[in-house]
Structure formats: C-alpha cells, structure tokens
Amino acid sequence: MADPTTPPAPAADGLTIRRSRTARLRAGRLRAAVRRHSAAARPAVLAARLTPRSVRARTTLAACTTVGAALLVASAALLGLLHANLEHTVESGTREQARAVARLAADEQLTPLLPLDHGTDFIQVVDARGRVVATSQNVAGRPALAPVGAPDGRTTFDLRPLGEEHRQRVATVTATTPNGPVTVHVGSSLRTVDAAQDVAAAALLALCPLLLLTVGVLTWRTTGRALAPVEAIRAGVAAVGDRQLDLRVPVPAADDEIARLAGTMNAMLARLEAAGARQRRFIADASHELRSPLAVLRTQLEVALAHPDPAVRTALLEGALEDTDRLQALATDLLLLARLDSAGPDRPDDSVDLADLVDSTVRARAGDPHPVRLDLAEGITVAGSPLWLGRLLTNLLDNAQRHAGRGVTVRLYRDPGAGRAVLDVANDGPAVAPEDGERIFERFTRLDDARSRDHGGAGLGLPIARDIARHHGGGLALVPAADGTVFRTHLPIAAS
Structure with missing residues (x-):
C-alpha cells in the first residue's frame, strides 16, 4: 500500500518532456529548412558576385559574348561549307574518271593496267561474273575489292590490305561491252579535304581568340572613353x-x-x-x-x-x-x-462662374474708398477653387484701391481665339514704370511710392495672385495702358 504522506508524481513532467521533444524536432526542421534555403540560394549569390557591376565591364562582356557566339557560328558554317565544297570537287572528279573508263570499256579500248590520276586511290573494272577485267597498278593481281558501308551512307571500300588508312569517295559506273556488262569502280582519296579542313580549323582556333581579345580591348577602351564625360558629370554633381x-x-x-x-x-x-x-x-x-x-x-x-x-x-x-x-x-x-x-500639379476642378464670383466679391467690399465699375460677360465658367480665385480677385482689388485716383474698373470677357477667360482689373492711379513690370510680382517687393505701411502692403498680394493664376493653368501680367494700371488675368475656360 502506498504511503499516504508521499505526494504522487506530477503528471506535468511527462507533458514537459513531450513538449521538449516537440521543440527539438521543430528546431531541427527549421535548421534543415535554413540549410536547404542556403544551398539553393548559394548559386544565385555566386552568380551575383561574378556578374560585373560597372557599365564598362558589362558592355565589354556583352560585346565579347556576342562576338564569340558569332565567331563560333561563322567558324562552324565556314568549316561546313569548306568541307562540302572540297568533297563535291573530289566526287565530281572521281565520277568523271569513272565515266571515262566506262567509255573506254564500251569502245573495247580498255587495257589491263589503268593509270591513276592525282588523288585517285584505285580503279577496278569487274565483269558480271566478278572477275577483274582491268585495274590500276596498286591493286593489280588482287581480287575485286568488297564494298563496305560508310556512316554517311556512301559507298566505300576497305583499303587496309593496300596499306591505306584514310577516307575516300567511290564512283561506280556500269558500261555495256561486247563481252557483257562491266562495273567500273573508281576511288578517290579525301586526304586533301581532311588536311584543308584541319588547317582551316587550326587557323580559326588561333585567330578567333585573338580577334575576341581585340574586340574586348577595343570595347573596354572605347567604352571607357565614352563614359569618361559621364564620370566627370557625376564627379561634378557630387561636388x-x-x-x-x-x-x-x-x-x-x-x-x-x-x-x-x-x-x-x-x-x-x-x-x-x-x-x-x-x-x-x-x-x-x-x-x-x-x-x-x-x-x-x-x-x-x-x-x-x-x-x-x-x-x-x-x-x-x-x-x-x-x-x-x-x-x-x-x-x-x-x-x-x-x-x-x-501644391502638386493637380488643379482644383470645381466649376466656378467668374461673373458671379466677381459680382459677389465686389458687393462684399462695400467700404472700399473708390467705386468699382463692373463690365462682366455672362456664362464664363472655369475649373478651379472658388476660395483661391476669390483671393486672387481680392488681392488685385486691394492693390487697385490702394493706388487708384478716382475709381477701379473690373472687366470680364472671353478671348475666343485662345479659348480663355480674361479678367482685367484697372485703376486710374500712377502708371507703373516698364522696368518694374516684372519686379512688382516678386515677393516682398514694394515700389518707392508704396513703401509706407499706411498705403502699401507687405509686397505679397501680387505674387500670391500670380501663383494662384498659374496654379489654375493661367497667368497674371501687367499690360500697358493709356492712363493708369491694368492687371490682366487669363484662365482656361472649363470644357462644357
């Protein structure tokens, strides 16, 4: 019987052991996943390290790669064409000699020993029963040579009994003689073809790397010379x-x-x-x-x-x-x-009736010292902010009231040629000198006759008005007038 004073072993110990094993398993899986990811990412990291970073190096590598590929294709094509042309020449000569021997056989002028042309390996004339009727000196006394299959499907003969270990092309022609049909076999050596191809391959193998090196050096120097001004520009901007x-x-x-x-x-x-x-x-x-x-x-x-x-x-x-x-x-x-x-390039897009805006703005200024005469064309609508356009008009009216002698005139009309609304604010005060026509739109600029704070502002009204006009796609300028001053604002008319 168990001692009642001894407490039972806590069940949490088994749970702790299981949790510890689970944690170790998860940690092992995580480490394995990290190793797999590192192994998979290692080639990409190596490729990134080996890739040239400068424009000069990348251009040189691209030029060398392109020229190298072109040289490889051109060399293969050149060797192929050279091989085909030389083999065709050998085959044509061999067939022509076989036909000449066949004509001799047909005319009964065939001799037992036949002379060999340059590059010809052998000549054999065999009758229908397999007997050698005529032959070249090097195969005299030998039985008819047995044809064997070549890898390219052409007919050839085993010349090892003659001590020859090279390729040849064989032309076979059949001729009819008084004694029955005969078969003429003429074999020509391909030693010259193989030698020419080997010489051409060796020359290309020596010249292509030299040409590739020349292209790389020229590209490196040319690219460096072309990029030198860019580096100078970069250094200048950095300074x-x-x-x-x-x-x-x-x-x-x-x-x-x-x-x-x-x-x-x-x-x-x-x-x-x-x-x-x-x-x-x-x-x-x-x-x-x-x-x-x-x-x-x-x-x-x-x-x-x-x-x-x-x-x-x-x-x-x-x-x-x-x-x-x-x-x-x-x-x-x-x-x-x-x-x-x-403010960004986006313009306000509220529909604003300029005639209503001008009329309401002027009516709200009942305490102005000089009367304002209005000449407003109806139905002129622009896209913009009523608050900002009202501020533009207020600044122009403040400037006009500040310098007017007897009154202010506001005229609104449409410019049909340009598709714009034109707003003129004129006063009959002293005219602005032509040399000050642009200076008055600079911030904090006050002309000599307006330096007093009792009559002149801070010099921000006209710059603010011009900035508002430009933000709405228009402009503000001082235009010549016979007497007084006229500030002309033009704004694009909203599409109907």
Missing part, C-alpha cells in the same frame, strides 16, 4: 553642396547625348541655384517684415504697461491691436504662399 550651387558640370565638346545631358544638368543646377536664392531672399524678407511689426508691438506694449494715463494706454493698445492684425495677415499670406509652393 555640388548646399553652399556650392554655383558649380557646373563640364560639357563635352561633342554635340551628342552626353553633351545634352551635361547641358540639362547645368540647367537644373541653375534652377536649383535660383530657387535657393529665392528661398534665402524670401526668408530674409519674411524675417524683416516680421521683425518690424514685432518690434513696434513690443514697444507699444511696454509703454502701455509703464504709462500711468489710461487714455494713452488705450491708444497704445489699439495700435498694438492694429499691428497684431497686420502680423496675422502677413502670417496668413506666408501660409498661403507655402501651400501654393507645395
């Missing part, structure tokens, strides 16, 4: 840094694809340099525009904090609020410019 955008890559003298590539790279570097310069100028101008109102705002707040007179403090706080509004407007413009700069 361009954040502070060295003025560097340019060398342009080869030849007018080829590489020269055009170098010109394109230089044009791209020029655009990057111009973009970097615009970005640095934009940051500097933005810092300047933000620093001035911030300094004024700080001064007003400090004075208001220290001044004991409530009336003065109120006036200072009102000025600070105005400067805060100016800062808010500037920050909004900067944010809109950033959004326009980062």
Whole structure:
C-alpha cells in the first residue's frame, strides 16, 4: 500500500518532456529548412558576385559574348561549307574518271593496267561474273575489292590490305561491252579535304581568340572613353553642396547625348541655384517684415504697461491691436504662399462662374474708398477653387484701391481665339514704370511710392495672385495702358 504522506508524481513532467521533444524536432526542421534555403540560394549569390557591376565591364562582356557566339557560328558554317565544297570537287572528279573508263570499256579500248590520276586511290573494272577485267597498278593481281558501308551512307571500300588508312569517295559506273556488262569502280582519296579542313580549323582556333581579345580591348577602351564625360558629370554633381550651387558640370565638346545631358544638368543646377536664392531672399524678407511689426508691438506694449494715463494706454493698445492684425495677415499670406509652393500639379476642378464670383466679391467690399465699375460677360465658367480665385480677385482689388485716383474698373470677357477667360482689373492711379513690370510680382517687393505701411502692403498680394493664376493653368501680367494700371488675368475656360 502506498504511503499516504508521499505526494504522487506530477503528471506535468511527462507533458514537459513531450513538449521538449516537440521543440527539438521543430528546431531541427527549421535548421534543415535554413540549410536547404542556403544551398539553393548559394548559386544565385555566386552568380551575383561574378556578374560585373560597372557599365564598362558589362558592355565589354556583352560585346565579347556576342562576338564569340558569332565567331563560333561563322567558324562552324565556314568549316561546313569548306568541307562540302572540297568533297563535291573530289566526287565530281572521281565520277568523271569513272565515266571515262566506262567509255573506254564500251569502245573495247580498255587495257589491263589503268593509270591513276592525282588523288585517285584505285580503279577496278569487274565483269558480271566478278572477275577483274582491268585495274590500276596498286591493286593489280588482287581480287575485286568488297564494298563496305560508310556512316554517311556512301559507298566505300576497305583499303587496309593496300596499306591505306584514310577516307575516300567511290564512283561506280556500269558500261555495256561486247563481252557483257562491266562495273567500273573508281576511288578517290579525301586526304586533301581532311588536311584543308584541319588547317582551316587550326587557323580559326588561333585567330578567333585573338580577334575576341581585340574586340574586348577595343570595347573596354572605347567604352571607357565614352563614359569618361559621364564620370566627370557625376564627379561634378557630387561636388555640388548646399553652399556650392554655383558649380557646373563640364560639357563635352561633342554635340551628342552626353553633351545634352551635361547641358540639362547645368540647367537644373541653375534652377536649383535660383530657387535657393529665392528661398534665402524670401526668408530674409519674411524675417524683416516680421521683425518690424514685432518690434513696434513690443514697444507699444511696454509703454502701455509703464504709462500711468489710461487714455494713452488705450491708444497704445489699439495700435498694438492694429499691428497684431497686420502680423496675422502677413502670417496668413506666408501660409498661403507655402501651400501654393507645395501644391502638386493637380488643379482644383470645381466649376466656378467668374461673373458671379466677381459680382459677389465686389458687393462684399462695400467700404472700399473708390467705386468699382463692373463690365462682366455672362456664362464664363472655369475649373478651379472658388476660395483661391476669390483671393486672387481680392488681392488685385486691394492693390487697385490702394493706388487708384478716382475709381477701379473690373472687366470680364472671353478671348475666343485662345479659348480663355480674361479678367482685367484697372485703376486710374500712377502708371507703373516698364522696368518694374516684372519686379512688382516678386515677393516682398514694394515700389518707392508704396513703401509706407499706411498705403502699401507687405509686397505679397501680387505674387500670391500670380501663383494662384498659374496654379489654375493661367497667368497674371501687367499690360500697358493709356492712363493708369491694368492687371490682366487669363484662365482656361472649363470644357462644357
């Protein structure tokens, strides 16, 4: 009987052993799978290591491989044609001699010993009963030679009794004589054919590697010379840094694809340099525009904090609020410019009625100092963003109101020749000098008569308007006018 005080062995030990065995089996299977995968991947890794990586090496390898394959095919074809042509020549001569002997037999002019032509192994003339009627000197006194089968299906004879160990071709011709039919056998040696083929094979075996080596060397040197400008371009681009955008890559003298590539790279570097310069100028101008109102705002707040007179403090706080509004407007413009700069090529596709947009925008500006005269053509619809197009019109109206003498005119019409909508915003104020026609569209640019913050803006309204027009597939430009200033916006009309 078991001792009741002794606890039973836990059943979990067997379960732990089984789990341990299962884990070992799984680990073994995993290691085996890894070894199989490594063995299967080893040839691919080796092939990747042996594959040349440079364009020069790959081009040379491709040229050598192509030329080598072409040489192999051409050599085989040449040897085959040479062999066939020489054998045909031997066979033609052999058959012609057999026919000549047959004519002699038919004319009863056959002699017991027949002379051999050059390259002929033997001649035998056998009658119907198998007796030798005439023969060449080298087989005189021998019985009729027995024909044996050749691998190529041609008739040949065993010449080993004559001490000959080479191939031959045999022509057999039957002739009718007064004594009965006879069979003429003429065998010609193929020693010259085999010798010529061996010489040709040896010459090709010596010349093909030399030609292949020449092709490899020429391809290596030519490819290196052709890729030298590319390497120079790569080194030039690698030398361009954040502070060295003025560097340019060398342009080869030849007018080829590489020269055009170098010109394109230089044009791209020029655009990057111009973009970097615009970005640095934009940051500097933005810092300047933000620093001035911030300094004024700080001064007003400090004075208001220290001044004991409530009336003065109120006036200072009102000025600070105005400067805060100016800062808010500037920050909004900067944010809109950033959004326009980062906007992709996709254009807004909302349908916008320009006449309704212009009419509603002008009606919402009831407090403008100068009246606005409208001349709007109906039914002109463009694809775009109503918010951004409204901002474009608002910026143009702000600029026109700022410089107008008596009034502002807004005209909307269709350009039938170009299929575009044209929006003119004109004012009767001072005209802009021709040399400033493009400069006013640069960011933070204010002309001399608009430098005052009481009358001029931050210099972002017109650049924002032009960017919006371009983002919608159109443009904005200053056009000559008899009196005053006209800003003309053109936008593509939406397809109906």
